[in-house]
Amino acid sequence: MKDFIDAYSWINMRYLFQGLGITVIVSIASIAGSYVIGALLGIIRYVNIRFISPIVGLVIDIIRNLPLLLIIFFTYFGLPNLGFRPSSIWATIIAMIVFESTMIAEIVRSGIQAVDPGQMEGARANGLTYAQAMQHIILPQAMKKMIPALVSQFISLIKDTSLATIIVLPDLMHNAQIVYGQNSTYILPMFLMLAIMYFVVCYALSLVSRSLERRLN
Template identity: 65%
Template sequence: METFIHAYSWIDIRFLLQGLWVTIYVSLISIALSFVIGIILGFIRYVNIKYVSAIVGFIIDIIRNLPLLLIIFFTYFGLPELGLVTNPTVASIIALVVFEGAMVAEIVRSGIGAVDPGQMEGARSNGMTYMQAMTHVVLPQALHKMVPSLLSQFVSLVKDTSLATIIVLPELLYHAQIIYGQNSTYLIPMYIIIAVMYFIVCFSLSMFANHLQKTGW
């Protein structure tokens, strides 16, 4: 018990909270960007634009079948070789957006495909253009159907930020490693507290998504 009391000193908790903020910061930016990119790529795949959709689909399939850790390594160690200098935060965001954007694109494509084709036909018969019908009728219904899958993917994204500790991103797990690296008896207390912090963040995200569904968003 004394070990836990010392491990959870205000200095250590504040240090962990700094890491948690980096985790949340990287997650929020990655979620926003991957969502936008995923919608665009998913739409391109769905509408089946000649050649373009096939190329986009091929790239998405490649990314989806690569380990996220490999993409993180490439963005941090590979991009500088191409003249693109990155730091751990930027490299982590790029890697997460590329990987999660591909995942979201497939969710979007499936979500649009799940909408009754009659919705598009009805909108077109009322004088809407294809893009107007897609934007105002089909896509809103598709997004509502996608919420559970998108939530699951974004929760995974939050947890996947811990992989970036390998490139020294100063996120939650990395800060915990520093603490128990100085005192090995803090190992279990640190794992417990970071598990609680991850749970709070991911559970809050789940509650937010449930609220959106209940309000009919």
């Protein structure tokens, strides 16, 4: 019990919360960026634009089948060779957006495909252009179908930020490692606190998604 009390001292907890703040910031930026880019890529794949859609599909398939850790390494160690030197935070955000955008693109494409084709035909028959039908008829219905998969992907994104510890991102996982690295008896208390903090953040996101689903329904 004394190990837990000492491990959860104010200094250690403040350090953990600082790491949690970085995790949340990186996650929010990555979620926002990957959602916008992924939605655009998913729509491009769905509408099947000549030449463009096949190229986009090829890029998506390539990136989806690469390890996220490899992309993180490339953004942090590879981009400097191209003249761009991102910090560990920006390297993580860029890597997350690149990787997660491809996952979200497939979710968006599948969500749109799940909408009854008759909806588009009916919208066009009523005088709407293809773009208007997509915006006002198809995408709102597809969004309802996409929410569970999107939330699951975003929760995975939050947990995957811990991989950036390898490039010394000062996130929650990194700071916990620093704490128990100073005293091996803190390992179990730190792992327990990590589990609690990650659970709270991910569960909060799932609650937001449930609220959004109820509103859309």
